[in-house]
Amino acid sequence: MTASNTQCLLKLMDEEYTLNDYKGSPPRWCTGCGDNAILASVQRLCRDEQLAPEKTVFVSGIGCSSRLPHYMHTYGFHGLHGRALPVAEGIKMRRPDLHVFVITGDGDCCSIGTAHWIHAIRYNMDMTVLMHDNGIYGLTKNQASPTSPQGLKSNTTPRGTHLEPINPVSVTLGIRNASFVAQAADWIPEILHDIISEAFHHKGFSFVRILQRCPEFLEHRFDDWVQDPDRMLLLHHKDGVQISPSLAKVYRNQEEHDPTDRNRAREIASTYHPMPVGVLYRNPDMPCYEDLRKADRLYTPDIVKTVLEKELDKFTIHAAS
Amino acid sequence: MSTQALKQDPPGKPARRRSAKKAKVGPGSDGKRRDRLGPSSKPVVTLKEHIIEIVSDSGEGAQRCGQAFGSIAARMGNGIWTAEIIPAEIQPPARSIAGTSGNRIRLASHRVTNWGDEANLIIAFNEQVLLSRFWADELAPGCIILIEDKWRTDDDPEIVAAYTETIEKLVADGYRVHEIPMETECLKYVPDPRRGKNMFVLGILCSLYSLDLKIARDQVAFVFTKKAASIVEANIKLLEAGHDWAETNLDIKFRIPSSELRKPQIVVNGNIALGLGVMASGMEVCAMYPITPATSASHYLSEVFETVGGVVHQAEDEIAACAFAIGASYAGKCAVTITSGPGFALKQETIGLAVMAEIPLVVVNVQRGGPSTGLPTKVEQGDLLFACFGGHGDNPKVVMAVSDIEDCFYSMITARKIAETFNTVVVVLSDASLASSQQPFIRPHVTEEWLAPPVDQSAVPKGLKPYDWDARTGLARRFIPGQPNGMHCLTGLAHDRMSRVAYDSDSNEEGIRNRSLKLVALQKTLKTPTVFGDDEGDLLIVGWGGTKGAIEEAVGRLRDDGLKVSSLHLTFLQPMAPGIKDVLKRFDRVMTVESNWSDSRDNEFIDEDNRRFSELALLLRARYLVDVDCWSEVKGEPIKPGNIVRAIRDRQQSKG
Numbered sequence: 001m002t003a004s005n006t007q008c009l010l011k012l013m014d015e016e017y018t019l020n021d022y023k024g025s026p027p028r029w030c031t032g033c034g035d036n037a038i039l040a041s042v043q044r045l046c047r048d049e050q051l052a053p054e055k056t057v058f059v060s061g062i063g064c065s066s067r068l069p070h071y072m073h074t075y076g077f078h079g080l081h082g083r084a085l086p087v088a089e090g091i092k093m094r095r096p097d098l099h100v101f102v103i104t105g106d107g108d109c110c111s112i113g114t115a116h117w118i119h120a121i122r123y124n125m126d127m128t129v130l131m132h133d134n135g136i137y138g139l140t141k142n143q144a145s146p147t148s149p150q151g152l153k154s155n156t157t158p159r160g161t162h163l164e165p166i167n168p169v170s171v172t173l174g175i176r177n178a179s180f181v182a183q184a185a186d187w188i189p190e191i192l193h194d195i196i197s198e199a200f201h202h203k204g205f206s207f208v209r210i211l212q213r214c215p216e217f218l219e220h221r222f223d224d225w226v227q228d229p230d231r232m233l234l235l236h237h238k239d240g241v242q243i244s245p246s247l248a249k250v251y252r253n254q255e256e257h258d259p260t261d262r263n264r265a266r267e268i269a270s271t272y273h274p275m276p277v278g279v280l281y282r283n284p285d286m287p288c289y290e291d292l293r294k295a296d297r298l299y300t301p302d303i304v305k306t307v308l309e310k311e312l313d314k315f316t317i318h319a320a321s
Numbered sequence: 322m323s324t325q326a327l328k329q330d331p332p333g334k335p336a337r338r339r340s341a342k343k344a345k346v347g348p349g350s351d352g353k354r355r356d357r358l359g360p361s362s363k364p365v366v367t368l369k370e371h372i373i374e375i376v377s378d379s380g381e382g383a384q385r386c387g388q389a390f391g392s393i394a395a396r397m398g399n400g401i402w403t404a405e406i407i408p409a410e411i412q413p414p415a416r417s418i419a420g421t422s423g424n425r426i427r428l429a430s431h432r433v434t435n436w437g438d439e440a441n442l443i444i445a446f447n448e449q450v451l452l453s454r455f456w457a458d459e460l461a462p463g464c465i466i467l468i469e470d471k472w473r474t475d476d477d478p479e480i481v482a483a484y485t486e487t488i489e490k491l492v493a494d495g496y497r498v499h500e501i502p503m504e505t506e507c508l509k510y511v512p513d514p515r516r517g518k519n520m521f522v523l524g525i526l527c528s529l530y531s532l533d534l535k536i537a538r539d540q541v542a543f544v545f546t547k548k549a550a551s552i553v554e555a556n557i558k559l560l561e562a563g564h565d566w567a568e569t570n571l572d573i574k575f576r577i578p579s580s581e582l583r584k585p586q587i588v589v590n591g592n593i594a595l596g597l598g599v600m601a602s603g604m605e606v607c608a609m610y611p612i613t614p615a616t617s618a619s620h621y622l623s624e625v626f627e628t629v630g631g632v633v634h635q636a637e638d639e640i641a642a643c644a645f646a647i648g649a650s651y652a653g654k655c656a657v658t659i660t661s662g663p664g665f666a667l668k669q670e671t672i673g674l675a676v677m678a679e680i681p682l683v684v685v686n687v688q689r690g691g692p693s694t695g696l697p698t699k700v701e702q703g704d705l706l707f708a709c710f711g712g713h714g715d716n717p718k719v720v721m722a723v724s725d726i727e728d729c730f731y732s733m734i735t736a737r738k739i740a741e742t743f744n745t746v747v748v749v750l751s752d753a754s755l756a757s758s759q760q761p762f763i764r765p766h767v768t769e770e771w772l773a774p775p776v777d778q779s780a781v782p783k784g785l786k787p788y789d790w791d792a793r794t795g796l797a798r799r800f801i802p803g804q805p806n807g808m809h810c811l812t813g814l815a816h817d818r819m820s821r822v823a824y825d826s827d828s829n830e831e832g833i834r835n836r837s838l839k840l841v842a843l844q845k846t847l848k849t850p851t852v853f854g855d856d857e858g859d860l861l862i863v864g865w866g867g868t869k870g871a872i873e874e875a876v877g878r879l880r881d882d883g884l885k886v887s888s889l890h891l892t893f894l895q896p897m898a899p900g901i902k903d904v905l906k907r908f909d910r911v912m913t914v915e916s917n918w919s920d921s922r923d924n925e926f927i928d929e930d931n932r933r934f935s936e937l938a939l940l941l942r943a944r945y946l947v948d949v950d951c952w953s954e955v956k957g958e959p960i961k962p963g964n965i966v967r968a969i970r971d972r973q974q975s976k977g
Contacts, residue, residue, distance in 0.1 A: 075802040075808055079678075086640070090650070090656070301772050307628045308600055308629070312765065315589045
């Protein structure tokens, strides 16, 4: 690999990044949109981790959530509907020194980009994937998504949706190579932040489904859970997300869940009542594709030239003597 | 039972000319079994060139035999062109027309630029594969036929009948048929002749064409490099057996004088040349999804790319492959994705993103017959307009085409450089014929200048914008993640110089203007292609891509006959080089020759108003306002120079 490696450069000056250093254009989401909470959490994470903005890339697809990279002052790649993951994989493959975040939505990830989602889990490349799940297409104005509740009336389903929604965490857990699966909710910012932080620190493909409210088209999607904290299930573990005493008073329904227990994770993930929030599964030992495919040394032009000459030798014919 | 005898027509094919009436009946044409003279008394016939075909059932190794034969001849200094005859299935039924697999080798004392016209000699492992070539009109009148004779005594009477009827008819038609006891002879050396007959046949060919047996032995050893010594030995034994058998039993002996090989040459097919070119260009990521006929380029790269620090990524689909390459390009050096027609169609939206966001990217399209799944293993030049104008909106990208095997190598270096200089997409069009054809070219002298520079990680000077388009060239420096002060959000939406989403009229126009301007700037750097033949005359043939060799050979033949014909071959299709209009104007008439559809005037409904033109003709007419005519073929095989000659003569006559 001949991409220059700047990780080894000495940091000559100590710079302290503040929240403002991560703020890009002012967000244009609707008032009350859950995306705002996620953006705040992400900016906090960057500040807490002191991520160099030039070494951080937010890749997104298309949809309301996918505007997030514009609101960060890092590198951003706001590409095509459904295709954020393969772009992010290409980046990570050649630039493991970069912090790669992927911002996607339920339409982007679970509908048009489904093939990439499944295979991204399989590749298990080191990136943090935040799937903003509001259960509706917002940018194209109110069409049912694969995670819309059954019976939802929308512009394309005036008599209600016909099918059961897909369960994104169950699907992810179903892939043998999954290495980090979590579920968060925009209305519990404290846990949201902790989960995103856990996801960031996990080496591998960290998939976080975030239940995100859309005040414009699906205002009451999560009312059952927002209004009744007892219908939530907060997962905690000594090696993972902890629940603060003040939060514990509101959310009394808790479970100590060992994130290495995949079977229990699947059970928990399969229910909406109670709605689990926390780290469902984590396996730090799953190999990452970029490590498996990593060049074994730095390839200088000299080496390339030598190898190429050797290759040409294989196909060279000389005059018969 | 799929076995067919000659008297039946192939399914769906009208009866037509298939006799070779004027064929001069030479020695051996009586179809009798081997009872020939010894080597000493053989007259040696000196030839300028010959076209040889070797055909068998899929899996019997005719392709390997043909390639080895070509390589041996090339080592002796002969000009060669080898072309594969490919069945579309992996395990087609034995003894079937559809399963015909093999190789054509055009062997000459001069440089060969295409696969030529009809075969002068064919070796067939059964009469069905022979018939497939006969029905395809691929056998020259009086063609020498060597055929495995074991079918004459087969247990199945239907097979015996099919075989004998075929042989009788071919002999009656003037073909010179020799029945060869391949199986019987091979059984003397190996238990399973199915795996070895091809080397026996190679030996026969070496004898027929007076090739050096020592070079042949070396070549066989090279072909089986990865196998055990015992296998190499057995195959060399078969080679020698075939050679000795032919020396004793056949009274055919040709010699095609070779010019002395002065410079070392490379013998590879077009797809391997592409792979070598990718390595030589300094690109480090090739993302792909399996598709015929492009994939063999990635097979080769997968073997070797890691030895230069590269990665071949087999993505989950064509779209992902292109997106992956774009991601790798965006954060580092220019990457490449290699595909064929259907994959190229799927990639269009991602290609548009790279154009819009100005990310360097090389896209190789090894063209095959279309539309839809079309002809997966066969050649067509049907994607030119699609490559130029595919994708929604104004989508200016560079389109270039390779015209021979050597071009496949160098095009990758050029494409990478253009992509990174102009921060745009470069589409390189190859085709199914070049993909698997071999033609020696002078060994490249590798230089570091071909390689991509290291990824820029220096701080971006304050005040620079992510899209600081230059007013004259449209060029802007790209910022790569890791560069301090370069932070911006790249977007596929309309954007301003700061890369901010901008839907206003001025920003939209400014972006489109500058992306378009880059093609103008590139065009200024291109050279006018050289005319083959005189600079002015009656007729100019214009072509692009893999038809170059056939067109120039046809033009050469016609010029020898006194016609004032020249030809022009285009590498850059978008933008087109300067000066082309001047060239067109110096000829009374201009006609393109292409491997894609154009209406001929034989249907009463087709007139000047509705006639559909070939793709390059349409481009030339639109750009230069010249009345460009066209002639084209979509036979799924490379155009033969003889067909071009005929077409040009026909047009000359009809114009009076």
